[in-house]
Amino acid sequence: MKIEPIKNWLQDAEKPLVISGPCSAESEDQVLKTAALLAETEKVDVFRAGIWKPRTRPNSFEGIGEDGLKWLQKVREQYGFKLAVEVANKNHVEACLKHSIDILWIGARTAANPFSVQEIADALQGVDIPVMVKNPINPDLQLWIGALERINQAGITKLAAIHRGFSLHEMSPYRNVPKWEIPIELKRLYPDLEIVCDPSHIAGKRELIPHLAQKAMDLDMFGLMIEAHCDPDNAWSDKAQQLTPSALKELLDQLVVREKASSNQQFTDQLSVLRQQIDLLDDDILEKLGKRMEIAIQIGEYKKANNVTVLQVNRWQEILSKRIEQGKGMNLRDVFVKKLLEIIHEESIRSQTNITSK
């Protein structure tokens, strides 16, 4: 993908780029009031508002529609913010272009549907406008990349990604599980593509937002999209997760923004010593895993010769509980030890099954 650095298309874009505004535009008064309060914080670069809202259940507020775009234009005139709006189809794109919206974003439900993304991409052929693509609701990195590629292939190079968490049927304190490893992998694959974190939709409730925003900064994400409303408790959508502009200011004042690298020589030297130690330990771990797999293969052959099942559930149970207990004495969290063992066990089972099925 050919991606233009964000600094080329968002003047003075500095880390963190802050995109804020209400979940939905509700009335001219609500939009302008929220914008006025956000302008007072002097911390916001881009004003966001949902004009068409993809709601989970019908008969709830589905967005104000095109009228809201005129209110946004007033926001830009009065406060100088750039404007960002979610688009889900070609009509939305056309309406936004007609009203000179500065940035379009594709929502999580739309990003999950290649037909919709392609329709948007087709409507953007030959248009020069920045587009941000949220992760699809399901934790599928390829689908996220595919959506970015469709937009990129339409000629859009002013591109960024938005991480908003994933909708899973899983116990979690969050509305959408962050699965940080997915945006981290996206960053590894496309180092030029900046990622904006949307802690509001990850959190689902406002108390969890500051911690998530800090985590995004620690992971070197470029910006934050945080929902703010002049009267969050009476918002027409996503009320539990919207901040007041003053709470947003407090969050941003407390945010520690870290640099990618440091020019402090002592730090760089110290870091490289510690990294050498990590490299040696990784060598050890891999060597031991290799040996462990060899033994697992031997066991597989024995099992085959004696016609016993590959899965020995009692033994697996014993390993799990013993190692989890051991790990506690080494400051390793039980969830971590369990996940690690599950991956190792799965690979052993796979290689043993290969042997028995030969």
Ligand code: PEP
């Ligand atoms: C939104 O930003 O208000 C929104 C609908 O987000 P998402 O697509 O992440 O659910």
Ligand code: MN
């Ligand atoms: Mn929302």
